[in-house]
Amino acid sequence: MNRKNVMFANLGVVKDHKGRGAKRWQTWRPTISAVMQDDFQVDRLELFYEPSHLDLARRISADIAEVSPATDVVLVEATWNDPWDFADVYNWLYQHASHYNFDTDKEDYYLNITTGTHVNQICMFMLSEAQIYPASKLVQVSPDPNAENRAKGTISIVDLDLSKYAALAARFSEQSASAQDFLKAGIQTRNAAFNSLIEEIEQVAISATDPMLLEGPTGAGKTQLARRIYELKSSRGGVMGSLIQVNCATLVGDGAMSALFGHIKGAYTGAQSARDGYLKNADQGILFLDEIGELGLDEQAMLLHAIEEKQFYPVGSDKAVYSDFQLIAGTNLDLRQAVVQGKFREDLLARIDLWNWRLPALKERIEDFEANLDFELRQYARLNNVHIRFGSEAKKRFLQFAMSENALWTANFRDLNASVKRMATLSNEGRIGLQTVEAEILRLNKRWHGTKQTHDVVLSQFIDDEQLATLDMFDQLQLQNVIQICLSSNNLADAGRKLFNVSRQNKSSVNDSHRLRVYLQKFGLKFSQLEHE
CATH class of the missing domain: 3.40.50.10770 (Hypothetical protein VC1899 like domain (Restriction endonuclease-like))
Known part of the structure; x- marks a missing residue:
C-alpha cells in the first residue's frame, strides 16, 4: 500500500x-x-x-x-x-x-x-x-x-529528524525534563515507577485532548496533579479556558444536574435566574471531576453525551449548549467493580479510561519521603512568610519513624502536610527540635493505632553502631521486633509467651523466658535494660 x-x-x-x-x-x-x-x-x-x-x-x-x-x-x-x-x-x-x-x-x-x-x-x-x-x-x-x-x-x-541535530535534540530533551519537573512540583523524586508515570503523563498532557482518569487512594495527589496538567497545557497553548474543579461527592440530590449542566430561569421552584453550570464554565479549558464514582447514573449519562457530542441540555431547556472541554476524572474507587455493582456506567468508563494512571500511596514511594518532607516545609515557609528548618537530630528521628512500619500515612500526603504544619507551628524560633518531633510521633501513633501502645524502636538506642554494622538486615529487623515486644510486655515471661506463642504449645515444659534470655544475650542485651526504657 x-x-x-x-x-x-x-x-x-x-x-x-x-x-x-x-x-x-x-x-x-x-x-x-x-x-x-x-x-x-x-x-x-x-x-x-x-x-x-x-x-x-x-x-x-x-x-x-x-x-x-x-x-x-x-x-x-x-x-x-x-x-x-x-x-x-x-x-x-x-x-x-x-x-x-x-x-x-x-x-x-x-x-x-x-x-x-x-x-x-x-x-x-x-x-x-x-x-x-x-x-x-x-x-x-x-x-x-x-x-x-x-x-x-x-x-x-x-x-x-532530531537525532541528526544534536543541539535541537538537547533542547527538546530539556523542555521535556522541565515539563516533568513541573508536574512533580520540582520535587526530585527517586521512585522509578512514579517517574515513569510522570514521564508518560507529560507526553500525553502536552498533545492529547482525550479524557484522563487519575486513580489512587485519598490524599495521593490527584487534585494537585490535575492542576499542574492544566497549568502545563495552558503554558503551551493547549487550553485557552479555565480549570474548573468539582468534587462530585458534594453533588447530591436534584442540585447535581443543575450544578453540572446549568439550568434556565424558572426550570424549577427557586430557579429565579439562569445558571451556566460547571461544564459550560469549562469551555476551552479543563474540567476536573474528582470522585467521579460518586455521580448518579443520570448525571453519568448526560456527562457521556457531553463528552462525545460537546453539547448538552441545561435543566429545563430544549436548546443545546456547546462546550468543548477536556475531562480529567479522579477516583479512589474501583470503577470496574462499581460497573459490576451497577453503580457506574460501563460506556462512560470505557470513554474516560483511554488514559488511566494510578497514583501510588505515600508508603509505596517511601524513598521519596524526605524530598516530599522538604517540599512541604518549603511550602509552609512560603505561605506563612517565615523561615523554618529541622534540627539535624530532629529530622533524622522523624525520617526514621516516618519510614518505619509503624507509620501508616493512611491519608497519604494530607497526613504529611498536616504533620508538617503542626510541627512548624509549634517550633521555637523557626527550628523544629527533637522534643517537637517526639510529640508529633506520639500524636500520629495515637491517630493511626488508637489507644494501642506502640513503640518505634531505634536499634542504636540499645546496641552500639559498631555492632549494628555487623548485622544483616534480616537480623536487624528481627531484633527490632523482639525489642518492640519486650517494651510492651510486663516481664520476661510475658514477652516470651508472645514471641514463642506457637512453638510453646508443642512442648511438655515451656522455657519461654530462657529462650528469650539466650536470644538477647547474643546481642549483649538483658531484658532489664529494655524493661526500663
Missing part, C-alpha cells in the same frame, strides 16, 4: 495572488508550485486561509484541480485575530494539531513554510520540532528564473 503525502500550508495572500487570467500560468505562485513537482506528489493539501481571503483560497483550489487533479484540497479557515501575534497564531495551530486526525501508519506529513507571516513560519517550525504536528519534514518552494515553466519552480525538503 502506497503511503500518502499530506501537506499543511498557509495561503500566500500576496504571492499566491499574482497574475490574472491566462498570465497567472507564467507567474510563480508558491502554493501552486508545491503541487506541480514531478518527483513529489501531494495527495492532500490542507490549506489555511483567513476568512477575508476565502475567494483567493477558492481560486487557488480551482487552479490546483487543473494542474494536479490527484491532489485533494481541504480549505481550513484560520481564525487567529492577528497573523503577527505570536501567541494567537501558536495557539490556533496548536489547537488545530491537537484535534487533527493524524494517521502516521498510512500518511507522511509535511509543513510548507514558504508562505504566511514570519510568525506563522516560526510557529509551524516549533510545532513540528516538538512533534505536535507529527511531521518530520518541512517544505520550501522557490521560483526558478531559468526554468521553461516559470510557474513550476523548485522544491526543497528539510528533514527534521
Whole structure:
C-alpha cells in the first residue's frame, strides 16, 4: 500500500495572488508550485486561509484541480485575530494539531513554510520540532528564473529528524525534563515507577485532548496533579479556558444536574435566574471531576453525551449548549467493580479510561519521603512568610519513624502536610527540635493505632553502631521486633509467651523466658535494660 503525502500550508495572500487570467500560468505562485513537482506528489493539501481571503483560497483550489487533479484540497479557515501575534497564531495551530486526525501508519506529513507571516513560519517550525504536528519534514518552494515553466519552480525538503541535530535534540530533551519537573512540583523524586508515570503523563498532557482518569487512594495527589496538567497545557497553548474543579461527592440530590449542566430561569421552584453550570464554565479549558464514582447514573449519562457530542441540555431547556472541554476524572474507587455493582456506567468508563494512571500511596514511594518532607516545609515557609528548618537530630528521628512500619500515612500526603504544619507551628524560633518531633510521633501513633501502645524502636538506642554494622538486615529487623515486644510486655515471661506463642504449645515444659534470655544475650542485651526504657 502506497503511503500518502499530506501537506499543511498557509495561503500566500500576496504571492499566491499574482497574475490574472491566462498570465497567472507564467507567474510563480508558491502554493501552486508545491503541487506541480514531478518527483513529489501531494495527495492532500490542507490549506489555511483567513476568512477575508476565502475567494483567493477558492481560486487557488480551482487552479490546483487543473494542474494536479490527484491532489485533494481541504480549505481550513484560520481564525487567529492577528497573523503577527505570536501567541494567537501558536495557539490556533496548536489547537488545530491537537484535534487533527493524524494517521502516521498510512500518511507522511509535511509543513510548507514558504508562505504566511514570519510568525506563522516560526510557529509551524516549533510545532513540528516538538512533534505536535507529527511531521518530520518541512517544505520550501522557490521560483526558478531559468526554468521553461516559470510557474513550476523548485522544491526543497528539510528533514527534521532530531537525532541528526544534536543541539535541537538537547533542547527538546530539556523542555521535556522541565515539563516533568513541573508536574512533580520540582520535587526530585527517586521512585522509578512514579517517574515513569510522570514521564508518560507529560507526553500525553502536552498533545492529547482525550479524557484522563487519575486513580489512587485519598490524599495521593490527584487534585494537585490535575492542576499542574492544566497549568502545563495552558503554558503551551493547549487550553485557552479555565480549570474548573468539582468534587462530585458534594453533588447530591436534584442540585447535581443543575450544578453540572446549568439550568434556565424558572426550570424549577427557586430557579429565579439562569445558571451556566460547571461544564459550560469549562469551555476551552479543563474540567476536573474528582470522585467521579460518586455521580448518579443520570448525571453519568448526560456527562457521556457531553463528552462525545460537546453539547448538552441545561435543566429545563430544549436548546443545546456547546462546550468543548477536556475531562480529567479522579477516583479512589474501583470503577470496574462499581460497573459490576451497577453503580457506574460501563460506556462512560470505557470513554474516560483511554488514559488511566494510578497514583501510588505515600508508603509505596517511601524513598521519596524526605524530598516530599522538604517540599512541604518549603511550602509552609512560603505561605506563612517565615523561615523554618529541622534540627539535624530532629529530622533524622522523624525520617526514621516516618519510614518505619509503624507509620501508616493512611491519608497519604494530607497526613504529611498536616504533620508538617503542626510541627512548624509549634517550633521555637523557626527550628523544629527533637522534643517537637517526639510529640508529633506520639500524636500520629495515637491517630493511626488508637489507644494501642506502640513503640518505634531505634536499634542504636540499645546496641552500639559498631555492632549494628555487623548485622544483616534480616537480623536487624528481627531484633527490632523482639525489642518492640519486650517494651510492651510486663516481664520476661510475658514477652516470651508472645514471641514463642506457637512453638510453646508443642512442648511438655515451656522455657519461654530462657529462650528469650539466650536470644538477647547474643546481642549483649538483658531484658532489664529494655524493661526500663
